[in-house]
Amino acid sequence: xxxxxxxxxxxxxxxxxxxxxxxxxxxxxxxxxxxxxxxxxxxxxxxxxxxxxxxxxxxxxxxxxxxxxxxxxxxxxxxxxxxxxxxxxxxxxxxxxxxxxxxxxxxxxxxxxxxxxxxxxxxxxxxxxxxxxxxxxxxxxxxxxxxxxxxxxxxxxxxxxxxxxxxxxxxxxxxxxxxxxxxxxxxxxxxxxxxxxxxxxxxxxxxxxxxxxxxxxxxxxxxxxxxx
Amino acid sequence: xxxxxxxxxxxxxxxxxxxxxxxxxxxxxxxxxxxxxxxxxxxxxxxxxxxxxxxxxxxxxxxxxxxxxxxxxxxxxxxxxxxxxxxxxxxxxxxxxxxxxxxxxxxxxxxxxxxxxxxxxxxxxxxxxxxxxxxxxxxxxxxxxxxxxxxxxxxxxxxxxxxxxxxxxxxxxxxxxxxxxxxxxxxxxxxxxxxxxxxxxxxxxxxxxxxxxxxxxxxxxxxxxxxx
DNA sequence: TTACCCCTTTAACTTTCTTTAACAAGGGAA
DNA sequence: TTCCCTTGTTAAAGAAAGTTAAAGGGGTAA
Numbered sequence: 310x311x312x313x314x315x316x317x318x319x320x321x322x323x324x325x326x327x328x329x330x331x332x333x334x335x336x337x338x339x340x341x342x343x344x345x346x347x348x349x350x351x352x353x354x355x356x357x358x359x360x361x362x363x364x365x366x367x368x369x370x371x372x373x374x375x376x377x378x379x380x381x382x383x384x385x386x387x388x389x390x391x392x393x394x395x396x397x398x399x400x401x402x403x404x405x406x407x408x409x410x411x412x413x414x415x416x417x418x419x420x421x422x423x424x425x426x427x428x429x430x431x432x433x434x435x436x437x438x439x440x441x442x443x444x445x446x447x448x449x450x451x452x453x454x455x456x457x458x459x460x461x462x463x464x465x466x467x468x469x470x471x472x473x474x475x476x477x478x479x480x481x482x483x484x485x486x487x488x489x490x491x492x493x494x495x496x497x498x499x500x501x502x503x504x505x506x507x508x509x510x511x512x513x514x515x516x517x518x519x520x521x522x523x524x525x526x527x528x529x530x531x532x533x534x535x536x537x
Numbered sequence: 538x539x540x541x542x543x544x545x546x547x548x549x550x551x552x553x554x555x556x557x558x559x560x561x562x563x564x565x566x567x568x569x570x571x572x573x574x575x576x577x578x579x580x581x582x583x584x585x586x587x588x589x590x591x592x593x594x595x596x597x598x599x600x601x602x603x604x605x606x607x608x609x610x611x612x613x614x615x616x617x618x619x620x621x622x623x624x625x626x627x628x629x630x631x632x633x634x635x636x637x638x639x640x641x642x643x644x645x646x647x648x649x650x651x652x653x654x655x656x657x658x659x660x661x662x663x664x665x666x667x668x669x670x671x672x673x674x675x676x677x678x679x680x681x682x683x684x685x686x687x688x689x690x691x692x693x694x695x696x697x698x699x700x701x702x703x704x705x706x707x708x709x710x711x712x713x714x715x716x717x718x719x720x721x722x723x724x725x726x727x728x729x730x731x732x733x734x735x736x737x738x739x740x741x742x743x744x745x746x747x748x749x750x751x752x753x754x755x756x757x758x759x760x761x762x763x764x765x
Numbered sequence: 766t767t768a769c770c771c772c773t774t775t776a777a778c779t780t781t782c783t784t785t786a787a788c789a790a791g792g793g794a795a
Numbered sequence: 796t797t798c799c800c801t802t803g804t805t806a807a808a809g810a811a812a813g814t815t816a817a818a819g820g821g822g823t824a825a
Contacts, residue, residue, distance in 0.1 A: 367564040468757045505784055
């Protein structure tokens with residue numbers, strides 16, 4: 310079994326040690342750094358395969374650290390740890406290309422699950438990046454202009470419709486996890502936002518039904534898959 | 538990278554010491570200067586990364602100080618401290634390129650939050666600086682003269698129209714947050730000013746409709762995006 | 766001073782977007 | 796099967812934004 314090298318940046322040493330020990334038991338070779346500066350210094354000296362970064366850290370915060378790490382390795386998976394209240398951070402995190410984030414407090418199992426999911430994704434193919442234009446069957450979709458076209462007939466999408474469709478596109482032909490989508494777009498993954506997302510899925514399906522080869526499939530209990 | 542070096546110019550030594558101590562605890566290396574003259578003398582001798590300037594100071598006020606600092610370092614983030622009543626100051630502050638301002642009295646947490654927000658912004662992709670002339674599709678826009686031209690046909694814009702269009706230009710193809718725009722131009726981000734801004738968006742859209750590739754897109758609940 | 770003009774704000778009404786609610790349908794486990 | 800939880804769908808409520816017109820206010824010229 311291959312051991313994965315993990316960089317863990319967490320300034321709360323209680324939590325940090327706890328996580329490190331837990332991950333080590335689970336066969337992740339974890340290096341704990343207690344602030345962003347140290348993490349940045351250590352990063353080039355190891356062959357890390359995954360980063361887990363607390364956002365709130367002294368000297369160099371997790372977001373800045375992530376940007377620096379991305380300059381060195383643009384494709385390494387990054388998971389952020391943040392307080393639920395720091396909504397701004399979460400949004401900003403996704404903009405810097407976070408692969409996932411977990412809001413404190415969280416369970417160890419939760420973290421482990423996310424780690425496995427991300428490693429599986431990035432092992433197969435590269436992490437889906439943002440594109441400026443997507444082709445969905447016979448449709449074309451411009452996420453910046455928020456326009457979906459079929460047969461040169463453009464339809465203006467609302468902000469939320471566009472955001473959700475873009476996420477589906479970035480994960481085309483693989484599962485877009487409900488929680489991931491909710492946290493990316495709605496920030497809070499509570500019951501009501503989940504129902505709101507269901508409504509938007511219905512709408513997107515309506516927009517996309519002109520091409521029978523395009524389907525948004527539900528994966529019970531997990532999320533949706535855009536087939537095209 | 539290291540601890541952020543902060544210049545704090547505040548003539549009230551009670552408040553000054555309090556802020557300095559608080560920021561130092563929060564890992565900002567803070568230098569307190571008790572008047573604008575001293576601050577200006579010290580500025581070139583340090584590698585400051587952020588300035589917090591009280592506006593009301595003897596000898597050299599914060600606004601003048603900011604202008605001088607900008608001559609030396611045009612991109613350093615500046616936060617002004619001012620009394621809520623001094624709206625003129627705030628306006629003038631934003632004109633000299635303030636990144637934010639805080640009205641007294643304020644909480645330490647509030648200040649800290651703003652510092653973090655600004656450093657985050659200027660660390661990543663800095664907010665595009667002012668330019669003397671913008672190209673918007675087939676239009677050209679001179680913010681100083683407040684003139685928008687299409688096909689060599691100039692249209693004179695009002696002050697508010699011009700200010701709003703300039704902000705949109707500086708954030709072209711990304712979201713200009715409502716609150717940011719309101720605070721920059723209208724100072725107060727209350728309901729009525731927000732409605733006033735809506736009216737100006739309508740006007741700008743009218744001016745810009747000669748070029749179909751130029752669009753001011755609304756991002757529901759967040760702000761506007763100028764596409765061009 | 767008064768009258769006028771221009772800019773900005775306020776107001777009223779309309780439209781669009783998002784969320785909430787209610788009920789129907791489907792899937793998985795015991 | 797039955798029960799429970801998830802998802803599908805539609806409608807309506809609620810909130811934000813679009814639009815137009817008119818009121819307010821400050822400055823300037825007669």
